[in-house]
Amino acid sequence: xxxxxxxxxxxMLYDLxxxxxxxxxxxxxxxxxxxxxxxxxxxxxxxxSLLLRSSLSRRNQYVRNLDFGMSRLSMAxxxxxxxxxxxxxARAKAVEIANDASVPEQREAVAVAINLILEDLVAQGNxxxxxAYIFGGFNTEEAPYEVVRDPNTGDIQQVNGRQxxxxxxxxxxxxxxxxxxxxxxxxxxxxxxxxxxxxxxFQVLVDLRDALRSDQSDQNNVIIEESITKIDxxxxxxxxxxxxxxxxYNRLQSIQNRHYEVEIREEDQLVDAEEGNxxxxxxxxxxxxxxxxxxxxxxxxxxxxxxxxxxx
Amino acid sequence: xxxxxxxxxxxxxxxxxxxxxxxxxxxxxxxxxxxxHNVANVDTLGYHRQRTVLGARAGLPGINGTYxxxxxxxxxxxxxxxxxxRQERSDSSLVGRWTGQRDSMRRVxxxxxxxxxxxxxxxxxNFWNSWEDLANDADNASARTAVITAAKDLGYSMATxxxxxxxxxxxxxxxxxxxxxxxNLYAARIANLNEQIADLVASGQVPNDxxxxxxxxxxxxxxxxxxxxxxxxxxAANVYIGSEEIVHRDSYRELAWQGVGDGSLGKNGGNxxxxxxxxxxxxxxxYIYGMLQTxxxxxxxxxxxxxxxxxxxxxVNAAHIEGIGHDGTTGNVFFRDDVTGxxxxxxxxxxxxxxxxxxxxxxxxxxxxxxxxxxYELQFANPWGDSRTINSRYATMVSDIGxxxxxxxxxxxxxxxxxxxxENLQQEYTGVNLDEEMSAMINxxxxxxxxxxxxxxxxxxxxxxxxxxx
Numbered sequence: 001x002x003x004x005x006x007x008x009x010x011x012m013l014y015d016l017x018x019x020x021x022x023x024x025x026x027x028x029x030x031x032x033x034x035x036x037x038x039x040x041x042x043x044x045x046x047x048x049s050l051l052l053r054s055s056l057s058r059r060n061q062y063v064r065n066l067d068f069g070m071s072r073l074s075m076a077x078x079x080x081x082x083x084x085x086x087x088x089x090a091r092a093k094a095v096e097i098a099n100d101a102s103v104p105e106q107r108e109a110v111a112v113a114i115n116l117i118l119e120d121l122v123a124q125g126n127x128x129x130x131x132a133y134i135f136g137g138f139n140t141e142e143a144p145y146e147v148v149r150d151p152n153t154g155d156i157q158q159v160n161g162r163q164x165x166x167x168x169x170x171x172x173x174x175x176x177x178x179x180x181x182x183x184x185x186x187x188x189x190x191x192x193x194x195x196x197x198x199x200x201x202f203q204v205l206v207d208l209r210d211a212l213r214s215d216q217s218d219q220n221n222v223i224i225e226e227s228i229t230k231i232d233x234x235x236x237x238x239x240x241x242x243x244x245x246x247x248x249y250n251r252l253q254s255i256q257n258r259h260y261e262v263e264i265r266e267e268d269q270l271v272d273a274e275e276g277n278x279x280x281x282x283x284x285x286x287x288x289x290x291x292x293x294x295x296x297x298x299x300x301x302x303x304x305x306x307x308x309x310x311x312x
Numbered sequence: 313x314x315x316x317x318x319x320x321x322x323x324x325x326x327x328x329x330x331x332x333x334x335x336x337x338x339x340x341x342x343x344x345x346x347x348x349h350n351v352a353n354v355d356t357l358g359y360h361r362q363r364t365v366l367g368a369r370a371g372l373p374g375i376n377g378t379y380x381x382x383x384x385x386x387x388x389x390x391x392x393x394x395x396x397x398r399q400e401r402s403d404s405s406l407v408g409r410w411t412g413q414r415d416s417m418r419r420v421x422x423x424x425x426x427x428x429x430x431x432x433x434x435x436x437x438n439f440w441n442s443w444e445d446l447a448n449d450a451d452n453a454s455a456r457t458a459v460i461t462a463a464k465d466l467g468y469s470m471a472t473x474x475x476x477x478x479x480x481x482x483x484x485x486x487x488x489x490x491x492x493x494x495x496n497l498y499a500a501r502i503a504n505l506n507e508q509i510a511d512l513v514a515s516g517q518v519p520n521d522x523x524x525x526x527x528x529x530x531x532x533x534x535x536x537x538x539x540x541x542x543x544x545x546x547x548a549a550n551v552y553i554g555s556e557e558i559v560h561r562d563s564y565r566e567l568a569w570q571g572v573g574d575g576s577l578g579k580n581g582g583n584x585x586x587x588x589x590x591x592x593x594x595x596x597x598x599y600i601y602g603m604l605q606t607x608x609x610x611x612x613x614x615x616x617x618x619x620x621x622x623x624x625x626x627x628v629n630a631a632h633i634e635g636i637g638h639d640g641t642t643g644n645v646f647f648r649d650d651v652t653g654x655x656x657x658x659x660x661x662x663x664x665x666x667x668x669x670x671x672x673x674x675x676x677x678x679x680x681x682x683x684x685x686x687x688y689e690l691q692f693a694n695p696w697g698d699s700r701t702i703n704s705r706y707a708t709m710v711s712d713i714g715x716x717x718x719x720x721x722x723x724x725x726x727x728x729x730x731x732x733x734x735e736n737l738q739q740e741y742t743g744v745n746l747d748e749e750m751s752a753m754i755n756x757x758x759x760x761x762x763x764x765x766x767x768x769x770x771x772x773x774x775x776x777x778x779x780x781x782x
Contacts, residue, residue: 003740004743039711039713046426051707140679141679308750
């Protein structure tokens with residue numbers, strides 16, 4: 001084979017360029033940490049990485065949705081716990097006065113207590129989180145329970161629940177195509193307006209208070225007696241709602257845990273899709289550096305070799 | 313029995329020997345000249361080594377046999393292997409093609425910047441997610457503003473990607489316009505060389521260095537566009553692009569760039585045509601072909617972006633029209649529906665003026681979030697009636713572009729290696745090797761010295777004949 005000067009030089013330049021390209025690639029993988037930085041580095045892995053990134057972004061959103069749902073449920077839970085306590089207290093007072101209800105001062109003291117309980121109950125019915133009324137169904141911007149007060153005493157005479165949109169179900173997107181209800185409708189807990197078996201809990205308390213303030217007639221005593229059962233019924237409703245909240249909260253929690261687990265798996269897959277074996281790349285980088293240095297050393301030697309150096 | 317020739321022999325005389333020595337000196341000087349020419353051009357691109365070809369002059373018959381007549385220069389030969397040059401041209405076309413396509417497609421891919429953090433894919437994800445943030449806070453104005461911000465961001469990503477690709481396409485078209493000029497210039501220069509070469513050949517000369525120059529032009533031209541060359545006995549090289557002749561002997565035809573549409577660059581811009589008959593030039597390789605491939609690829613990408621943007625616009629609007637805004641109004645579009653395409657995926661003016669028009673529900677103005685959930689789920693819908701979603705279609709587009717770039721990368725490398733090999737082969741036959749030239753030079757030098765010795769000797773002999781015999 002005839003070797004010419006241009007051939008030697010071109011071959012050296014071509015080889016140096018090739019080695020430098022390889023070295024550059026190894027360098028960029030090592031400094032970026034990712035083997036697939038553009039789809040063209042590996043279209044199959046690139047597409048996988050795109051889809052995984054998208055999926056991870058959705059998963060973050062689901063986790064955020066579930067956080068929100070759990071926060072709403074916790075708020076409702078806290079509020080219902082207070083309601084439960086309030087009603088227990090009201091029941092205890094009613095029982096106390098029903099068993100021993102002779103002294104008018106005592107009855108008045110209980111009436112004052114019941115009145116406070118009533119105010120408290122209305123406040124719980126109008127609980128808010130982040131400015132949203134949590135028992136109002138879709139109607140999150142207006143208080144679900146409106147009170148009518150006695151113009152002279154300022155006492156609550158009547159509590160009206162807004163019927164409109166009260167049964168609206170607010171859901172969170174827990175996963176693809178999976179919506180879970182996260183609100184408790186006030187109408188399921190605080191019975192107002194429409195008469196039911198247990199009646200209107202606000203009205204029960206209004207009647208109880210008013211009965212305590214009136215004379216000790218048999219009729220009033222019957223109201224007091226009956227209020228105990230009615231409060232029991234109301235507490236059952238509250239407890240049902242609490243059980244429901246507990247169940248849903250656990251469900252959200254377990255879905256969120258599943259998201260976290262899948263997220264870890266997807267992040268691993270993303271690493272697989274994008275990152276290379278760094279040890280392997282480091283070795284490659286070392287070898288390529290050596291190869292490049294050798295090519296340079298050999299190249300300059302070869303380019304210098306000529307018979308011209310030896311003839312005078 | 314044999315007879316002894318005693319008569320003087322014709323051809324065998326001192327002045328003939330002096331002439332022989334003189335011719336030898338001149339011939340070797342000629343060789344040395346060629347060697348110098350080779351050495352001087354050791355680095356010249358496209359240079360083919362030359363050799364002074366010496367031959368023994370035909371002898372003259374004499375009584376005792378044939379008397380040698382010394383040396384003569386038969387010619388100066390240029391090393392040339394036609395099939396290697398042909399191969400070199402077709403390899404150059406391929407390298408040109410893949411260089412053009414690789415470099416330009418890489419720019420296209422960089423524009424998309426997917427797998428980075430600010431691509432259209434991220435903007436799409438953020439847009440869909442923003443509806444869920446609204447769902448979680450359906451009566452909130454700032455969640456509505458966040459939806460609008462995400463929508464603006466998506467529109468902005470789409471529009472900037474689109475216009476940046478569009479301007480790359482225009483740049484390619486503008487470049488192609490000027491490439492028509494350079495092809496014409498090549499054709500003119502080749503035709504001109506054809507004329508000079510044919511003149512020299514006709515007058516019996518060997519135009520070695522003009523052949524080199526023409527060869528180099530042909531190679532450069534072939535890296536721009538696929539050409540086919542046919543040589544004539546007259547020395548002319550006729551050049552074809554496809555089946556049409558661009559250079560015929562000393563004349564050439566011009567190419568022109570024909571833009572599509574009046575002034576505007578139209579869908580993909582235009583094409584090369586023959587100036588005289590208006591036919592489209594059939595270009596199938598070379599740098600120009602690679603660039604045109606990218607340009608058409610960009611055209612497809614732009615159409616795809618339009619399709620994606622229109623799908624986002626129409627699916628979101630169709631749902632949004634059914635919704636009730638926080639202000640109680642209904643029947644509002646979310647994106648402007650009086651425009652189409654990726655460049656104008658813009659949030660509707662009325663919504664921009666009043667964020668409360670963003671609807672989260674079909675049922676109630678506040679609190680309910682059914683529509684926001686539906687909006688989020690549009691990313692799983694199949695707007696084209698097949699299994700593709702907006703996101704998956706976009707991901708496919710990105711990975712398709714990646715495949716094109718990767719392919720161009722690989723093809724560039726293999727074609728470059730092939731060209732390198734062919735160039736080495738060319739060098740093997742036609743390149744200058746300094747060691748070889750040096751040894752030839754030493755040979756020539758000795759031959760020259762020896763000839764001058766002969767010259768001296770003959771001169772001494774003549775001196776004896778003329779002055780010594782008294």
